[in-house]
Structures are given as C-alpha cells and as structure tokens.
Amino acid sequence: MHEMSIAMSMIEIVREEMRKCDAKTLRSVRLNIGQMSAVVPEALSFCFEVITKGTEMEGARLMMDVIPLKGYCHTCEKEFEIKDYVFACPSCEGTSIEIISGRDLAVVEIEVD
Amino acid sequence: MKISVVRNILEANDRIAQQNRDLFTENGLLVINLMSSPGAGKTSLLEKTIDALKDDVGIGIIEGDIQSTQDAERIARKGVPAVQINTGGECHLDGNMIRDAFKEFDFENMDLLIVENVGNLVCPAEFKVGEDFKAMILSVTEGDDKPSKYPLMFRESKVLLINKIDLLPYVDCSLDRIKEDSLKINPDLSIFEISCKTGEGLEEWYEWLRERIKNREVIS
Numbered sequence: 001m002h003e004m005s006i007a008m009s010m011i012e013i014v015r016e017e018m019r020k021c022d023a024k025t026l027r028s029v030r031l032n033i034g035q036m037s038a039v040v041p042e043a044l045s046f047c048f049e050v051i052t053k054g055t056e057m058e059g060a061r062l063m064m065d066v067i068p069l070k071g072y073c074h075t076c077e078k079e080f081e082i083k084d085y086v087f088a089c090p091s092c093e094g095t096s097i098e099i100i101s102g103r104d105l106a107v108v109e110i111e112v113d
Numbered sequence: 114m115k116i117s118v119v120r121n122i123l124e125a126n127d128r129i130a131q132q133n134r135d136l137f138t139e140n141g142l143l144v145i146n147l148m149s150s151p152g153a154g155k156t157s158l159l160e161k162t163i164d165a166l167k168d169d170v171g172i173g174i175i176e177g178d179i180q181s182t183q184d185a186e187r188i189a190r191k192g193v194p195a196v197q198i199n200t201g202g203e204c205h206l207d208g209n210m211i212r213d214a215f216k217e218f219d220f221e222n223m224d225l226l227i228v229e230n231v232g233n234l235v236c237p238a239e240f241k242v243g244e245d246f247k248a249m250i251l252s253v254t255e256g257d258d259k260p261s262k263y264p265l266m267f268r269e270s271k272v273l274l275i276n277k278i279d280l281l282p283y284v285d286c287s288l289d290r291i292k293e294d295s296l297k298i299n300p301d302l303s304i305f306e307i308s309c310k311t312g313e314g315l316e317e318w319y320e321w322l323r324e325r326i327k328n329r330e331v332i333s
Contacts, residue, residue: 001204001236002203002204002205002235002236002239002240005203005205005207006122006123009122009123009124009125009126010122012125013118013120013122013124017116017118017120021114021116023114031122036264036265036268037239037265038235038236038238038239038265039239084261085261085264085268085297085298086297086298087268087297087298087299087300088300095300095301096300097300105121105122105123105239106119106120106121107118107119107120107122108117108118108119109115109116109117109118110115110116110118111114111115111116112114112116113114
C-alpha cells in the first residue's frame with residue numbers, strides 16, 4: 001500500500017497550484033492513472049479523503065481516468081494497444097516496444113474557488 | 114474555476130532520484146535496486162555475491178526494511194559497509210531515504226552499491242531511487258503465476274533471478290512458464306536460474322555482474 005505516499009505527493013502539487021492562483025477551496029482534482037501503474041484508485045481515494053480532512057481540500061471530488069496501455073513499435077513504427085501485458089507488436093511481431101501511455105500518474109486538472 | 118495542471122505526481126521523487134543518480138555517476142558507482150517478495154532470498158543473494166566479489170570489488174549495501182536491523186547485521190558480518198533504513202511502515206524505499214543513507218558511506222573506494230528494497234512485489238517498482246537498473250528475485254516456492262500477476266515489476270526490472278531452484282522437485286512450479294511469461298512482458302530481461310542454498314547458477318550471475326561493473330568503470 002503506497003497510495004498514502006502518492007496521495008501526499010499529489011496534495012503537495014495541488015496545494016502549490018492553488019497557491020499560484022490564490023484559491024481558497026478545492027472542488028475537484030482530475031488524475032490520469034495509467035493502466036500499468038501500481039495504484040489502486042479506491043485506495044488512493046480513501047487516502048485522499050483521510051489526509052485532506054480539516055484542510056482547504058476537504059470534500060473535494062477526486063476523479064480518475066484510467067489510461068490504457070499503448071506501445072510504439074520501433075521496428076514497423078506503428079502504435080498499438082498492449083493487451084495482457086504482451087510486449088510484442090501485433091503487426092510485425094517486433095519486440096522493441098516503447099510504452100507511450102499507460103504508465104501515467106499525473107494531476108491533470110483542478111477546480112477551485 | 115478549472116485549471117489545467119498536468120504534473121507527474123512522482124515528480125519530487127524523480128527529481129531526487131536523478132540527483133542521486135548524478136552523484137553515483139560522478140563517483141563511478143554501479144547501483145542496483147534489488148526487489149522481491151519477502152523471503153525470496155534478497156539478503157542471501159547479497160551474502161553470496163559479496164563473498165564472490167569483495168576481494169576485487171568495493172561493495173556497499175543499503176538495507177531497506179519496515180523494521181529491524183537484522184539484514185544490515187548479516188551484511189556487516191560479511192565485512193562490507195551496510196546502512197539500514199527502517200521505513201517504519203512504508204512499503205518501499207524512495208529517493209529521499211537513499212540520499213540520506215548514502216551520506217553514511219565512505220564511498221571513495223566503492224564500485225558497487227546494492228539497495229535491497231523492502232520485500233514487496235508491487236510498490237517498489239513505482240519509485241526510482243537513482244539506480245542504474247532494477248533487479249528482481251522470484252523464488253520457485255512463490256509459484257509460476259507471478260509474472261502475469263505482477264507485470265509492472267517484471268517490466269521494470271533488467272534482471273530476473275529465479276531462486277531456490279533446488280526446491281523444484283518439491284513444488285508445482287514451471288521454470289518454462291516463468292521465463293515465457295516474463296519475456297512476454299519484458300523481452301530484454303536477463304534471466305538467471307539460481308540456488309543460494311547450493312550455489313547452482315550463481316557463477317553466471319557473478320560473471321554478468323562483473324561485466325557490468327567493468328563497463329561502468331569504462332564509462333565513468
């Protein structure tokens with residue numbers, strides 16, 4: 001369970017961004033969570049709720065978009081969705097695959113007052 | 114008011130890990146982040162590796178555990194410097210902990226630093242500490258279904274050591290399945306079949322590691 005450290009890093013970023021625009025309350029936070037990140041959304045929600053209690057972030061909605069795992073084949077230069085964590089190109093069977101999405105763990109938007 | 118942000122949640126850790134990495138590179142160190150489940154044999158592998166390499170390689174070990182100093186004591190008995198980190202509940206090591214622990218070493222004559230992460234097949238894979246590469250151990254007693262259950266760790270590792278192969282006759286575990294499934298997730302994975310108990314397969318690992326250390330010195 002490392003969602004607590006993730007939640008702490010997340011609210012650090014949110015707090016910084018709120019300060020930048022002089023915001024008083026936080027309404028919501030939107031995150032991108034890659035399919036291949038070791039984060040359990042429910043656990044993260046729970047940790048977020050616990051550590052924001054009594055702060056300017058209390059009650060904010062946490063929205064998480066799960067980003068599918070996609071790869072780029074260096075052999076045939078095609079992009080494709082990686083299914084069942086098989087890192088081989090469905091077109092040319094090449095195995096030199098770069099992950100282009102699905103490892104995300106990012107704050108993408110906040111809504112504040 | 115909606116504000117577009119787009120910031121990596123782990124940016125603070127990544128930044129510290131990069132600073133660690135720069136410091137390690139400046140000092141010509143090869144740094145390995147060693148991960149596995151609890152009880153897979155991380156400390157035993159370190160003991161064996163230290164015995165084999167310590168005469169001609171300067172080694173330092175950082176031990177990560179939730180609690181206790183037993184592992185660092187085991188390593189210290191081998192005559193190499195060891196620093197214990199107790200995370201007090203955290204399931205992984207991060208860049209900050211490694212930065213602090215590294216200050217304890219006299220790293221002038223060190224070539225190789227191995228960070229033994231907290232025993233856990235999930236969380237440590239997500240946090241960089243400044244390593245050159247990650248290595249993992251899977252013991253055959255854990256079962257051959259682990260690569261498909263914990264793909265991130267197998268993807269992130271450069272090396273997979275399959276330990277306790279002396280126990281294969283007693284467990285329902287297929288080495289072929291472990292290798293096949295791991296290579297689907299990570300086609301570039303280097304795999305070693307070893308037994309820290311009997312010593313089988315360890316020579317190949319030492320050889321591979323020596324080669325890495327040598328190449329490392331050439332680069333720096």
